[in-house]
Amino acid sequence: MLRVGIVGIGFMGKVHVMSFTDKPLIPNGTVKNAKLTAVCDIDTEKLEWAKGVIPELKIFTSFKEMLSSGEIDAVIVATPHYLHPIMGIEAIKQKIHVLLEKPVGVFTKNIEELNEISEENRDVTFGLLFNQRTNPLFIKAKEIIDADGVGTFKRVNWIITNWYRPQKYYDNGEWRATWAGEGGGVLINQAPHQIDMWQWLCGMPNKVRAYCKFGENRDVEVETDVTAYVEYPNGGNGVFITSTHDAPGTNRLEIIGNNGKIVIENDVLTYKKLLVPENELNLVATADLRDPKNTPQVEETIYTSKDLGEVPWGIEHALVIENWIDAIEGKDKLIAPGIEGIKALELINSMLLSTFLNKEIDLPIDKDVYYEELMKKCATSKYTKKWSI
Incomplete structure (x- = not known):
């Protein structure tokens, strides 16, 4: 064994x-x-x-x-x-x-x-x-996407703000929530699972513009509140919002394309399949907004965690x-x-770098520039020990 x-x-x-x-x-x-x-x-x-x-x-x-x-x-x-x-x-x-x-x-x-x-x-x-790659809701979402059930991505939004962490959580370890000790906050600690799922389901964007708030509502060095806007190579876009101080928080993922829409919230996946793809509907729709022909017709399927085999x-x-x-x-x-881990990390680094430099970041990021900016943060960090083995 x-x-x-x-x-x-x-x-x-x-x-x-x-x-x-x-x-x-x-x-x-x-x-x-x-x-x-x-x-x-x-x-x-x-x-x-x-x-x-x-x-x-x-x-x-x-x-x-x-x-x-x-x-x-x-x-x-x-x-x-x-x-x-x-x-x-x-x-x-x-x-x-x-x-x-x-x-x-x-x-x-x-x-x-x-x-x-x-x-x-x-x-x-x-x-x-x-561990979220074993979540049956995300596995089902990937099956739908891989079968072209969503089609060409238009918009991908994820609000994941139910990572509530009180001040005592941060005070529990001297390395926690410091640049030199942890290397970041909510992005590097709590949200990597969702960021991995984001790219696993939808692929990597090519542009990122993010706004990270450092020490927002908590006495820490690092980001506790993030709003990021991304663009994909096909022209689609997305928004990722996360925090550790919202109460009550939200965990809602929406993925929409020309063939349909997926929503995952409260342990339920709702899939709305367009009976006529939007790009085709657009060609036959009339100028009269009251015309029933203009109403998108959908076939809705609902999956719950229990239906799919809940994995706590x-x-x-x-x-x-x-x-x-x-x-x-x-x-x-x-x-x-393991080699896929760099994808989620690159998204995390790009969100922080966008805030550090106050500009839009092209992916793949310049790894040397990010390292230099991170080291500037580490130089002012209250955590002064060096990591080694």
Whole structure:
């Protein structure tokens, strides 16, 4: 059986540790196709907690020592964001399969290096914990889109403002919500799942103009409120809005094209298929706005999470881990290949860079310019420690 290690025993690290037991924190969230054999953290109290859960675990305070110990075949990285690509590169070089928590990193410059090393070591499986790729509503949306059920995109809007975080959440860790410690705020911490879904369903835009508010309604350095406008190569456009201070918040995705419309909100997907595509309707419509011929006729289908096989939070993570393990053993393809993580990160970087420079950004972004601007922010950050392994 594949032997797995976990590095970083914070909130998500503990969820992952428990998922390798018969008493997971999330009911039914057990990983069934591998064994957890080792954990690593610089905090010895966290290591003792893990050993109390699984007494036979090997414990390490050095990531490199765990990789070279011979105790693991694969590793889940659940450390702060700056360490993700550094640890991913080190693991791949040592022929240890790696699954990174989101985001893949903080800036695309070193993710390119990570992807290059992954490509050079294709016998090592590199995955990402984008758990929303197991969400049946998004899987159904992708099926509809791939079958041309929406047609040519016109507009893609996502309001995701139900990431409510109080001030005490930010005060809980000195690295959290700082430029040098976390590399950003709501975009890099909470919203990467939705940004990944955005590009997974609709592809990458070619232009971004964003307005990020730093420390809006919270005493932090980084962005807590974002409104971004994007344009796609086909002329379509989109808006992405997110925050951590709206209460009550909203989570609503709308995708509309010339063949129909998808709306996902409150665990329900509504698909409205145009019986006559809009570009064809436009050719036969009359000047009389009261003419019934001008009314778009639709066939509506509603899907609920329960209808499609609901996958609660936490179980999603276990499913991604199981898929990664099956991919290592050649039994399945990755749900979330690691090399795709750069796409969501590029969108995150472009939104921040647009605000830093107060202008529209063309994609792909200039990775060196973004890195330079980020380092300027880090130079003034209250977090002064350096990330290393």
